[in-house]
Amino acid sequence: MNWISTLFISMFTSNALLTWGFGLRTGFRSRSHNSALWFAELLILDVFAFVVLWFLSSLVLDPLGLSHLVAFAYALIALPLLRLLARAILAFGETGDDARSANLNELTASTLVFGISLIAVHRSSNLTEGILASVSAAFGWWSAVGILNAIGRRTEAGSLPSALRGGPAILLSAALLAMIIAFANTALGQGFGK
Amino acid sequence: MKQASFIPNPALISFMGLAPLVGATSDFAAGSVIGLVMACGAVAASAIGLVSRARVPARLATAVRLALTALFASFSWLLVETWSPAIAAKIGLYLPLLASSSFIMHEVFRSDVDGARRMKTAAWSALHYFSVAIILSTIREVGGAGTFTLPLPGYSMHPFMLLAQAPLPILLSPAGSFLALALLAVLDRLLASTAYAKGRSL
Numbered sequence: 001m002n003w004i005s006t007l008f009i010s011m012f013t014s015n016a017l018l019t020w021g022f023g024l025r026t027g028f029r030s031r032s033h034n035s036a037l038w039f040a041e042l043l044i045l046d047v048f049a050f051v052v053l054w055f056l057s058s059l060v061l062d063p064l065g066l067s068h069l070v071a072f073a074y075a076l077i078a079l080p081l082l083r084l085l086a087r088a089i090l091a092f093g094e095t096g097d098d099a100r101s102a103n104l105n106e107l108t109a110s111t112l113v114f115g116i117s118l119i120a121v122h123r124s125s126n127l128t129e130g131i132l133a134s135v136s137a138a139f140g141w142w143s144a145v146g147i148l149n150a151i152g153r154r155t156e157a158g159s160l161p162s163a164l165r166g167g168p169a170i171l172l173s174a175a176l177l178a179m180i181i182a183f184a185n186t187a188l189g190q191g192f193g194k
Numbered sequence: 195m196k197q198a199s200f201i202p203n204p205a206l207i208s209f210m211g212l213a214p215l216v217g218a219t220s221d222f223a224a225g226s227v228i229g230l231v232m233a234c235g236a237v238a239a240s241a242i243g244l245v246s247r248a249r250v251p252a253r254l255a256t257a258v259r260l261a262l263t264a265l266f267a268s269f270s271w272l273l274v275e276t277w278s279p280a281i282a283a284k285i286g287l288y289l290p291l292l293a294s295s296s297f298i299m300h301e302v303f304r305s306d307v308d309g310a311r312r313m314k315t316a317a318w319s320a321l322h323y324f325s326v327a328i329i330l331s332t333i334r335e336v337g338g339a340g341t342f343t344l345p346l347p348g349y350s351m352h353p354f355m356l357l358a359q360a361p362l363p364i365l366l367s368p369a370g371s372f373l374a375l376a377l378l379a380v381l382d383r384l385l386a387s388t389a390y391a392k393g394r395s396l
Contacts, residue, residue, distance in 0.1 A: 163387070175373045
């Protein structure tokens with residue numbers, strides 16, 4: 001798998017998983033004044049999640065023939081580490097913003113999803129590609145939640161029929177984003193001769 | 195409760211997520227299996243949460259819940275792979291999501307202190323999730339490929355040809371999945387509002 005495909009597939013994965021964006025919209029709004037910091041947190045957690053799971057899978061589980069237990073092992077080993085790291089990151093520079101602490105669990109769980117998805121998608125790739133994919137996943141999710149958050153606010157305030165407001169409008173927006181990303185993936189793949 | 199069927203809500207979304215619906219429902223076989231596994235996992239995780247809260251010290255509750263839900267996900271994977279390696283290969287990416295999704299279930303329902311009510315909510319959401327997976331996978335496969343695949347055991351999947359030409363191939367893509375889901379959400383909302391209007395007129 002080439003890097004461009006990895007990048008955009010990861011971005012798409014993020015969009016597919018913006019699922020969690022619905023649940024995190026409140027948290028995102030509370031962080032909107034400092035979205036760069038939020039992106040940095042996502043980035044660190046995503047990369048950490050991937051690296052831990054990659055080493056766990058490729059150095060321990062696969063050689064022992066226990067690859068089926070990846071979810072089990074990940075939940076027992078990586079999750080506590082990830083929670084500690086998330087807590088440390090959020091504590092660093094904490095200025096008494098309760099919303100950030102309140103969203104710790106959701107952020108951690110969402111990052112878990114990315115980590116698990118990425119390792120599954122890129123199981124045959126190398127560590128560098130995986131880290132790049134993790135970075136792009138953080139960027140993809142950050143941008144997707146931002147775009148959909150903006151769309152959600154506009155559609156709530158706009159003149160859409162009541163049946164389309166809220167969830168349906170956001171799902172339609174997600175479909176459009178998925179199409180654009182798929183088109184960009186194809187176009188860039190052809191442009192790079194892949 | 196009515197909204198839990200198709201309209202995204204914090205319980206349904208944070209609980210199990212859209213990702214399996216978007217990614218694993220391109221045919222009926224995979225869609226029905228992932229729906230069933232996720233629904234069973236939801237109920238199991240809720241039960242595990244209740245038991246662990248009652249019988250396990252608070253300090254160990256999270257670790258025990260994690261271990262049991264992850265074990266359930268691994269066991270589900272083995273069961274599906276034994277039944278049909280072809281289906282397991284298709285949904286393998288999404289089964290680990292079950293573990294992480296189940297993990298945060300406790301957070302989603304943490305304000306709901308009544309155990310019986312929490313179980314009822316989990317079972318209701320699981321039933322709706324299964325229904326959505328069934329309907330969505332049927333629409334996507336018939337509309338996108340013109341075929342229908344039953345979740346039969348075996349090393350390969352054997353789709354039945356229903357239409358000579360697929361009317362809407364885009365339904366097989368993730369974007370098509372979002373579109374179909376949005377359509378279902380609109381229909382659900384229209385039906386709910388019609389039923390509400392009829393109820394008021396009677």
